[in-house]
Each structure stands twice: as structure tokens, then as C-alpha cells.
Amino acid sequence: MKYSNQLRLLVAVxxxxxxxxxxxxxxxxxxxxxxxxxxxxxxxxxxxxxxxxLDMAAERVLNQLTGLKDVYLEQLQAFxxxxxxxxxxxxxxxxxxxxxxxxxxxxxxxxxxxxxxxMNELPQLIFxxxxxxxxxxxxxxxxxxxxxxxxxxxxxxxxxPQLQTLYEGLYDIKMxxxxxxxxxxxxxxxKKEKEKDKSSSKKGAFYYSLDETVYKNNFENFLNFxxxxxxxxxxx
Amino acid sequence: MKYSNQLRLLVAVxxxxxxxxxxxxxxxxxxxxxxxxxxxxxxxxxxxxxxxxLDMAAERVLNQLTGLKDVYLEQLQAFxxxxxxxxxxxxxxxxxxxxxxxxxxxxxxxxxxxxxxxMNELPQLIFxxxxxxxxxxxxxxxxxxxxxxxxxxxxxxxxxPQLQTLYEGLYDIKMxxxxxxxxxxxxxxxKKEKEKDKSSSKKGAFYYSLDETVYKNNFENFLNFxxxxxxxxxxx
DNA sequence: AAAAATAAATGTATTTTTTACACTAAATAC
DNA sequence: GTATTTAGTGTAAAAAATACATTTATTTTT
Numbered sequence: 001m002k003y004s005n006q007l008r009l010l011v012a013v014x015x016x017x018x019x020x021x022x023x024x025x026x027x028x029x030x031x032x033x034x035x036x037x038x039x040x041x042x043x044x045x046x047x048x049x050x051x052x053x054l055d056m057a058a059e060r061v062l063n064q065l066t067g068l069k070d071v072y073l074e075q076l077q078a079f080x081x082x083x084x085x086x087x088x089x090x091x092x093x094x095x096x097x098x099x100x101x102x103x104x105x106x107x108x109x110x111x112x113x114x115x116x117x118x119m120n121e122l123p124q125l126i127f128x129x130x131x132x133x134x135x136x137x138x139x140x141x142x143x144x145x146x147x148x149x150x151x152x153x154x155x156x157x158x159x160x161p162q163l164q165t166l167y168e169g170l171y172d173i174k175m176x177x178x179x180x181x182x183x184x185x186x187x188x189x190x191k192k193e194k195e196k197d198k199s200s201s202k203k204g205a206f207y208y209s210l211d212e213t214v215y216k217n218n219f220e221n222f223l224n225f226x227x228x229x230x231x232x233x234x235x236x
Numbered sequence: 237m238k239y240s241n242q243l244r245l246l247v248a249v250x251x252x253x254x255x256x257x258x259x260x261x262x263x264x265x266x267x268x269x270x271x272x273x274x275x276x277x278x279x280x281x282x283x284x285x286x287x288x289x290l291d292m293a294a295e296r297v298l299n300q301l302t303g304l305k306d307v308y309l310e311q312l313q314a315f316x317x318x319x320x321x322x323x324x325x326x327x328x329x330x331x332x333x334x335x336x337x338x339x340x341x342x343x344x345x346x347x348x349x350x351x352x353x354x355m356n357e358l359p360q361l362i363f364x365x366x367x368x369x370x371x372x373x374x375x376x377x378x379x380x381x382x383x384x385x386x387x388x389x390x391x392x393x394x395x396x397p398q399l400q401t402l403y404e405g406l407y408d409i410k411m412x413x414x415x416x417x418x419x420x421x422x423x424x425x426x427k428k429e430k431e432k433d434k435s436s437s438k439k440g441a442f443y444y445s446l447d448e449t450v451y452k453n454n455f456e457n458f459l460n461f462x463x464x465x466x467x468x469x470x471x472x
Numbered sequence: 473a474a475a476a477a478t479a480a481a482t483g484t485a486t487t488t489t490t491t492a493c494a495c496t497a498a499a500t501a502c
Numbered sequence: 503g504t505a506t507t508t509a510g511t512g513t514a515a516a517a518a519a520t521a522c523a524t525t526t527a528t529t530t531t532t
Binding site for chain 2: 051053087090221
Binding site: 176178179182183196198201202203204227229 | 490491492493494497498499500501
């Protein structure tokens with residue numbers, strides 16, 4: 001038994017993969033291996049298969065094209081312009097992944113044709129992928145202001161200056177070091193480690209790590225990581 | 237030219253339609269007119285057609301099944317469990333609509349088989365529609381805490397007590413009248429009218445209306461309509 | 473016409489949060 | 503041992519959020 005006389009469509013997932021290398025935000029792209037737009041830069045995408053959900057499809061595609069596994073991955077939204085793909089109509093459900101670039105650098109370089117691009121040096125993208133990236137970035141800015149989501153972009157141990165760079169980079173603002181530290185520490189999300197990171201200063205900055213329990217319990221809370229003042233910049 | 241050897245699927249939109257009648261939140265449902273689950277209660281749904289986007293499909297479905305037009309309508313997310321519809325696999329993209337029940341009461345009663353249900357007296361719904369409603373409600377609570385979205389549920393002229401009932405109803409909390417009024421007025425979203433609504437008290441409450449300019453310019457701002465204290469209730 | 477009843481409207485003091493702002497501390501390089 | 507570099511820290515002022523009770527406008531009742 002089937003629904004008769006109804007249109008059936010291709011459904012794809014496209015992954016917007018944001019990474020942070022300690023200094024900058026980057027986007028992971030691949031050169032598309034098949035027509036149309038062969039060799040052009042593209043998000044990681046693939047068609048949904050019969051036995052998998054969209055979430056599963058996104059995980060699979062991400063893994064097949066980059067080797068990535070168990071990373072933060074979340075549905076963004078569906079894109080559905082009938083002619084977004086010139087070959088045939090495809091409904092695309094976009095997913096956003098956040099990863100620590102250094103953790104996977106080797107693997108991505110070695111085995112796949114994916115490449116990291118700085119956010120302000122993106123090449124031309126196929127189809128409506130540029131729009132997807134813009135939507136994803138706005139969404140990330142929104143979420144990161146309320147939830148401690150940016151930790152997904154950092155290694156397990158990180159320093160307060162790194163954390164601040166992460167926030168400042170996303171909103172392209174400067175924050176006061178003392179106020180930033182106070183706000184972050186007041187969440188109780190951070191555990192101070194005994195060692196220091198000496199790679200970027202003589203004095204060295206203490207490492208911190210996430211308190212996973214607090215993280216899981218408080219993720220959905222509205223935490224106001226970024227002040228309203230700073231956010232208003234986004235609306236100008 | 238087509239993508240060969242790829243699975244094609246039915247894609248549907250389902251509309252979660254929230255309404256407010258001045259006292260309570262309600263959900264608009266219809267009795268499904270065809271198998272499977274004929275006669276069971278369902279969200280407004282329909283398959284996407286060849287020439288329309290998902291947004292257009294949602295508008296069309298909403299209009300066909302209820303006569304509603306030009307209402308607040310926004311994509312929620314895609315639901316994709318392979319067996320969510322027992323007949324055949326269907327990818328469903330859920331949309332949320334917000335309307336003022338009284339404005340459309342007549343029309344919905346007269347021409348369609350749709351019916352409003354109080355949120356805590358929902359009948360059994362088909363497929364995964366119950367999950368969609370829960371997701372949509374959580375999403376509405378989230379958004380309404382940050383953006384002046386609940387005005388979509390009110391008539392053009394409304395009173396401060398009505399507005400407070402609207403917020404209190406969504407979060408199932410009591411708010412202080414003086415603090416609530418001060419917060420809402422401080423947004424500059426409200427224009428005081430000269431007339432009073434005398435339907436619910438002897439003294440009567442002044443009508444207010446939305447300042448559309450401020451509304452449009454500030455919608456994306458984070459306005460903190462509901463305090464963090466009150467929101468934490470949701471996470472317990 | 474006065475009194476009672478009902479819901480709307482309003483202000484202030486206290487606490488909490490956010491902001492603005494500059495010097496000292498630790499380690500290394502020379 | 504002096505200079506250099508970045509990390510780390512405190513306090514006062516302003517703004518926002520909270521807790522809390524009486525007066526006002528109008529209608530209904532007597």
C-alpha cells in the first residue's frame with residue numbers, strides 16, 4: 001500500500017562544518033566529485049537512504065567525506081527552492097557540525113579532499129550553499145550567546161585567553177578580559193587544571209576543562225554568554 | 237538529466253497551529269479524511285508539490301484546510317523516522333503557526349472540519365504528531381522568552397491584563413503585575429489607545445496596540461520577556 | 473444617592489547583575 | 503638582572519530585576 005499519484009523527491013543532507021584552530025573560524029569544504037558543478041567547492045552532502053533518518057544520514061555523510069565521528073551535529077533547517085539544484089529537484093536538510101580543527105587536522109588532510117577555508121576567504125560555493133552557510137553562522141551566533149555551545153570547537157583543555165578569542169572571533173568584537181573571565185567562571189562550567197599552556201606567552205595561561213556534569217545539566221539554560229549590548233551590533 | 241539510482245521520497249509539511257482565545261492556549265486539529273488512521277485527529281498536513289517550496293506548501297495546506305491566510309508561519313524542523321508513516325516513508329517538515337482564535341473562529345467553524353483543543357486535553361494524534369507538538373511548544377516557550385512573538389496570538393487591540401495572561405499561560409507561572417507592566421512598556425512596543433476594554437472588569441482596562449515599526453526593527457533583538465528565574469522552571 | 477464590589481493602575485526600596493576601568497605577577501629572553 | 507610579554511586580578515558605579523500594598527475607576531447593589 002502506497003500513497004498514489006504523489007510526487008517523490010530526492011532528499012539530501014548538507015553539513016556545514018565550522019572549525020576553530022585557536023585563532024580563527026573556518027569552514028570545511030570539498031571539491032565535488034561529480035556533475036553538475038564537478039570540481040567546484042561544496043558543503044559535505046549526500047542523499048538520504050531508505051533505512052536511515054536525516055540525523056543518521058548527516059552522520060554518515062560527514063564520516064564518509066571526512067572521517068569525522070561523534071562530533072557535535074545538529075539539524076539547521078530545510079532548503080527547498082525547486083530549482084536549487086539544476087539537475088533535478090532536491091530537498092536539502094542542512095546540518096551544522098562544530099569541531100576542533102587540530103584534533104582532526106591530520107586525518108582530514110591525509111585521507112580526504114576536504115579543505116579548511118577562513119570564513120572571510122570562502123570560495124564560490126555551488127547551489128544555495130552560500131545561503132546555508134550564512135544561515136548557519138547567524139544561528140551559531142544566536143545560540144552561542146545563550147548556550148555554552150562554543151566549547152565544542154575547543155580541545156578538552158583550553159585556556160581563558162583562548163576561550164575569549166573564540167567568543168570575540170564569532171561576534172567580531174572585543175571584550176573586557178576581567179568581565180569575561182568573571183562571567184565564564186560564574187557558570188561553574190570550568191575546572192581549573194594544574195598545568196599551564198606556555199605556547200603563547202612567557203607567563204603561560206592555566207588550562208581549564210569543562211565540567212561535563214554541569215555542562216549537560218545547564219546546556220539548555222539561558223546563560224547570556226554575550227551581553228545584549230554586544231549582540232545589538234549584529235542587528236546593525 | 238537526473239541523479240540515477242537514488243531513492244526518491246514523499247515530502248510532506250505538517251502545521252502545528254497554536255491559538256489563544258484570551259484565556260487559554262489551544263491547538264487546531266482535523267480529522268484525517270483518508271486512510272490510514274482515517275477519522276483520527278491530525279495536524280494539518282499535505283504533500284509538497286513539484287512547483288512549490290516548503291514554505292509555500294505549508295501556506296497552501298493551511299489555507300486549504302482552514303481558510304487561514306497571511307498568518308505567522310515558520311519552519312520548525314524535519315521529522316524523518318523511516319517508519320513514522322506506516323503506509324510509506326514520508327519526510328515531514330513541521331511548521332508552526334500562531335493565530336488569534338477569535339479572529340478566525342467563525343470561518344473555521346463554518347467551512348472546515350477543524351477543531352480547537354485545549355493544550356491539556358489533546359486527543360490521541362496520528363503518527364509522530366504528538367512529538368511535533370511537544371517540540372513546537374518547547375520551541376515557542378524558548379522564542380517567546382526572547383522575542384515579542386506572542387503578539388501574533390492577540391487581536392490588534394489588547395489590554396495589559398490579557399498580555400500577562402498570555403505569558404503566564406505559556407509558562408504556567410504567575411508574574412508580578414507591576415514588574416510585568418514595567419518590562420513590557422520599557423520595550424516601547426506598546427501604544428496606549430484611548431478606549432478601554434470593559435468586558436472583564438468594571439473599571440475597564442485600557443487597550444494597547446503594537447507599534448509596528450518598533451516591532452519589526454526589534455524583533456530579532458533579545459528582549460528577555462521572561463526572566464531567567466522563570467525559565468529555569470522549564471528545566472526541572 | 474450612598475455603599476459595596478471588582479479589577480486596573482501605580483511607586484519605591486533592595487538586591488543582583490553588568491559595566492568600566494588599570495595595575496601587578498609570572499616566566500622567559502637577552 | 504633587566505626588559506619584555508601576556509596572564510591574572512578588584513572595585514566602584516550604573517543598570518536591571520525583584521519584592522511588595524495601596525489607590526483608582528467604574529458598575530452593581532441597596
